[in-house]
Amino acid sequence: MSVIEANGLRKAFGTTVALDGIDLRVEEGRILGLIGPNGAGKSTAINAILGLTPHQGRLRVLGSDPWAARDHLMRDVAFIADVAVLPRWLRVSQALDYVAGVHPRFDRAKAESFIAKTTIERHSRVRELSKGMVTQLHLALVMAIDARLLVLDEPTLGLDILYRKQFYDALLNDYFDHRRTILLTTHQVEEIQNVLTDFMFIHHGRIVLTCSMEDFEARYAEVTVHPERLAAARGLEPLHERQVFGRSTLLFERVDRGQLQQFGDVRTPSIADVFVAVIGGPSTAARAGGG
Amino acid sequence: MATSDSTATPDPSPRPQAGGGSPAFAVAVPSPLHVLYWSVRRELWENRFLYFVPLIVAALILSGFALGGIHPQFAHTTGSPPRTEQMTVTPLDQASLSLMLCYVIIGVIYCLGALYNERSDRSILFWKSLPVSDVTSVIAKACIPVVILPLIIFAVIVITQGIMVLAASAALFGRHVSGSALWAGTPLLPMWAATLYHLLAVHGLYYAPIYGWLLLASAWARRAPILWASLPVAAVLIIERLVFHTSAFAHLLLSRLGGGPAAIKFPPPVDMPMRPGFADLGAFLASPGLWIGLVIFALFLAAAVRVRRYQGPI
Numbered sequence: 001m002s003v004i005e006a007n008g009l010r011k012a013f014g015t016t017v018a019l020d021g022i023d024l025r026v027e028e029g030r031i032l033g034l035i036g037p038n039g040a041g042k043s044t045a046i047n048a049i050l051g052l053t054p055h056q057g058r059l060r061v062l063g064s065d066p067w068a069a070r071d072h073l074m075r076d077v078a079f080i081a082d083v084a085v086l087p088r089w090l091r092v093s094q095a096l097d098y099v100a101g102v103h104p105r106f107d108r109a110k111a112e113s114f115i116a117k118t119t120i121e122r123h124s125r126v127r128e129l130s131k132g133m134v135t136q137l138h139l140a141l142v143m144a145i146d147a148r149l150l151v152l153d154e155p156t157l158g159l160d161i162l163y164r165k166q167f168y169d170a171l172l173n174d175y176f177d178h179r180r181t182i183l184l185t186t187h188q189v190e191e192i193q194n195v196l197t198d199f200m201f202i203h204h205g206r207i208v209l210t211c212s213m214e215d216f217e218a219r220y221a222e223v224t225v226h227p228e229r230l231a232a233a234r235g236l237e238p239l240h241e242r243q244v245f246g247r248s249t250l251l252f253e254r255v256d257r258g259q260l261q262q263f264g265d266v267r268t269p270s271i272a273d274v275f276v277a278v279i280g281g282p283s284t285a286a287r288a289g290g291g
Numbered sequence: 292m293a294t295s296d297s298t299a300t301p302d303p304s305p306r307p308q309a310g311g312g313s314p315a316f317a318v319a320v321p322s323p324l325h326v327l328y329w330s331v332r333r334e335l336w337e338n339r340f341l342y343f344v345p346l347i348v349a350a351l352i353l354s355g356f357a358l359g360g361i362h363p364q365f366a367h368t369t370g371s372p373p374r375t376e377q378m379t380v381t382p383l384d385q386a387s388l389s390l391m392l393c394y395v396i397i398g399v400i401y402c403l404g405a406l407y408n409e410r411s412d413r414s415i416l417f418w419k420s421l422p423v424s425d426v427t428s429v430i431a432k433a434c435i436p437v438v439i440l441p442l443i444i445f446a447v448i449v450i451t452q453g454i455m456v457l458a459a460s461a462a463l464f465g466r467h468v469s470g471s472a473l474w475a476g477t478p479l480l481p482m483w484a485a486t487l488y489h490l491l492a493v494h495g496l497y498y499a500p501i502y503g504w505l506l507l508a509s510a511w512a513r514r515a516p517i518l519w520a521s522l523p524v525a526a527v528l529i530i531e532r533l534v535f536h537t538s539a540f541a542h543l544l545l546s547r548l549g550g551g552p553a554a555i556k557f558p559p560p561v562d563m564p565m566r567p568g569f570a571d572l573g574a575f576l577a578s579p580g581l582w583i584g585l586v587i588f589a590l591f592l593a594a595a596v597r598v599r600r601y602q603g604p605i
Contacts, residue, residue, distance in 0.1 A: 052603060071424035075320070079420035085604075087337065087414035094336050100421050103327030104320045119551060138417075 001063055002029050003149050003181040004049060009055035009277065010043050018044040020205035021289050025200075027146075029178040034185045035275060036202035045202065046153050049216070050079055062148060075104055078147035080138055082157045088127035092120055092137060099141055111144035114174070134164040139167065143175045150175070152184040156191075164188065168195050189272045199271055203279050215264045222269040223260050224249045235262045240277030251277050305413040308347050326423055330431030331439065337408075338401055341440065345447040348393045352386045356455055383477070386451045394444045394494055398436040402505035402518045405432040406599055413604040429506070429596045432590075436502040441490035449483055492575055500584045501547065503591030510598040516547060551580045 011019040015085040018041045026032050034042050047053040049061055051070030059065060066073050067093055087094070090114065100108045115122075118136045126134055135155070140219060142150065156164040162239050172195060186192055199216075201209040211219065225233045234241075236259070238250035252260060260266045335341060406429070440550040456477055462469035486540065509522035524544070531540050575581060 039345065047603070050420070052416075062510070070419065071422050073419060077420075079416075081413070081416040081420075085413045085416040087409070087412055089337050091336070091377075091415075092334075098329055098333055099421065100331075102321060102326045102421055104422070174418040 002004045002026060002060075002181070003030075003062060005060045006049075006058065009045070009048060009059050010056040011041075011048060011053065017205050019048070019055070021283075022205070022214055023070075024200070024207065024210075025224045026181060028181055029186070029197075031176065031182040031195060031197045031270075033189075033196045033199040034183065035189055035199055035271065036185075036273050037279065040202045041205040043203055044205075044257045045154060046151055046185065047206065050077065050151060076148045077151065078142045078145045078149070079151045080142055080153070080155045080170055082154045088125065088156060090121075091157065092124050092126075092278065093139060103145060105146040106141075107144045107190060108147065114140035114143060116169075132159055135159060135163060135167060139170060141147045143170070147178060150180060150182045152182065152186075154186055155184065156186065163181055164191060169242075171195070174186065182246070188277060190270060192208065193271050196271075201278055209278050216271075216274075218266050220253055220269050220274055221255060221257050221260055222249060222251050222267045222273065224265065225263045229263050233260075236260070236282075240273075242273075242276075292575070302442045309430075316338065317393050323427065326427050327431055327434075329432050330423060330427055334435050335439070338404075338435070339455070341401060341435065342443050342447075345390055345393055345396050348389055348401055349386075349447050349451040351457075352389055352451055353454055356382055383452050383455060383482075386455065387448050390444050390448050390451070391494065393491070393597070394440055394490070398440055398498075399495070399505060401435055401440075402432075402502050403520060405435070405506055406510035406595060407516045408604045410602055414573055415602070415604055416475060425596045428601060429510075429592055433499075433502065433506060433592055437499050438491075439496045442584065444494075445483075445490050447488050448486055451481065452483075452589055465599045490570070492537070492572075497547070497551050497581060497584060498578075499588040500591065503588040507591045507595045510595040510602065546572060546580070547584070551575065 002025050004024060005146070006022055006024045009019055009022040009024070020041075022041075022045065034045065036042050045054065048055040048059060051061075051066030051068075051073055056065050057069075061073060062076050064073055090098075096108055096111060099106045099111075115120060115137065118140075120129060120133050120137055129137065133288065139155075157165050159167070166262070168191065184192065184283075196213055198210070198212045199208055200211075219237075222231065224244065227248070230248055233248075233250050236252060236255050239253045240251040242249050242251075250263075252272060257266050380557060415534070457477065459473055463473060505516075506522050509516045512519040527540050528538070531537060572578045
């Protein structure tokens with residue numbers, strides 16, 4: 001059984017189509033990144049998967065329809081929206097009490113040991129914590145839930161780079177195992193490249209590209225080409241071309257790396273580069289890669 | 292994670308979780324009542340004014356009583372015992388009426404915020420990420436004005452009146468006067484039983500449809516729930532007046548606010564202290580007004596559940 005299965009998933013707000021018939025299948029043990037520009041439909045897709053919004057088309061999460069059975073589903077699904085959703089009046093000890101009271105899969109001792117590693121005080125209210133501490137608290141609560149699917153919607157929004165790094169380290173080292181599945185969206189594509197097993201580009205409510213990281217290296221290659229060989233390289237139909245320090249960098253899809261070697265050093269591009277090539281269209285030469 | 296060495300792959304059977312103990316799928320699910328209990332506690336954590344405000348009101352009553360009340364009230368008791376009851380009942384009833392008024396005000400404020408604040412601070416996304424249904428959440432919120440507030444107000448009334456009677460006895464004792472007439476004229480236990488009945492019957496159950504309406508407005512409004520709660524009512528009143536030249540809806544509302552068969556008579560009959568009584572418990576339970584009100588309450592709550600299900604942060 002797939003963890004998430006969607007066929008023709010559609011959602012419109014009035015005349016605005018947020019999801020335009022999405023087909024998607026996420027297997028157990030994957031870490032899938034949902035990547036797209038603002039307003040592409042990422043959050044709508046996640047809201048539908050979490051049972052927060054009604055939808056058209058078929059959607060099954062862990063075998064059940066999330067809109068019909070959100071409360072039951074949430075025993076097996078954990079969710080972090082972004083840093084601002086823990087209520088400001090909540091005390092750390094109350095958060096532990098409450099989640100322990102209502103959640104059958106919450107391991108309080110585990111959450112306490114995560115919190116013990118931070119500087120968060122038990123009697124503090126959320127309003128007294130820094131943004132980074134609130135995220136640590138939320139992550140401690142969620143990581144102590146023995147969930148089968150973890151959904152993270154922009155979990156590191158507004159955090160500085162140190163916390164973002166810690167966040168993903170904790171996620172991979174302390175939480176993820178191959179029985180669990182993680183679905184995440186973020187703007188900071190570069191930071192999650194090494195975290196993901198799969199990614200998906202979503203644009204104007206449609207899935208533009210689905211790729212596993214195993215396939216990614218075989219599928220995409222990038223070469224910075226000597227100017228005199230540019231014409232020959234262009235003959236191989238690059239997906240995208242951009243200028244870096246006056247040299248042309250060409251991105252190829254499904255072209256043999258041996259064949260590309262003659263033009264220069266062949267590298268695996270970043271997801272961000274492929275994202276620009278696929279979503280940004282051909283006329284985005286001005287935008288340099290993240291490096 | 293990219294390594295796919297076939298010889299090193301462990302057997303695929305589910306392994307026990309480190310520290311967790313129980314394997315997935317076989318976890319004791321908390322009972323609905325247990326979840327409701329924690330949801331009600333959650334409301335009390337968030338809305339501390341539910342008990343702070345009555346305590347502050349009680350403190351004001353007691354300081355007013357201490358500053359001006361004790362001396363003149365009980366100075367007469369030695370000479371004319373028959374007047375004792377009237378003299379002691381009045382400040383006690385004032386205390387109880389003030390706290391009941393306080394109940395109405397904080398009940399309205401609570402209901403208007405209950406399903407609105409969680410959306411305006413986005414915490415609804417956190418609550419909805421937990422296995423608690425919208426039904427349980429809305430029932431927990433409805434329990435506050437109907438069940439929890441009557442008990443809080445009752446406890447504060449008992450404490451306040453108890454302190455007042457003790458203070459009065461002490462004042463009499465200080466003047467070398469026996470307090471027995473005072474105690475005999477103040478039937479505290481029957482009075483408290485009647486107070487609890489009044490709080491649960493009128494302020495809890497009979498007013499329930501009002502709380503239901505306020506909760507629905509609170510779930511619905513994207514801003515200013517107080518306007519969503521009051522403007523439709525005003526519209527119905529005005530339209531009825533203009534179109535039918537009647538005021539049936541106004542009478543309906545006033546009789547609801549009046550408290551029905553279990554209400555305290557106001558203004559009180561001259562020969563009776565203004566005090567709730569049990570006399571009409573049967574009439575109260577048999578009155579259609581109570582049951583129609585409870586059905587409307589249930590309908591408003593069902594609507595609030597449905598609205599909460601669709602609503603996200605605002």
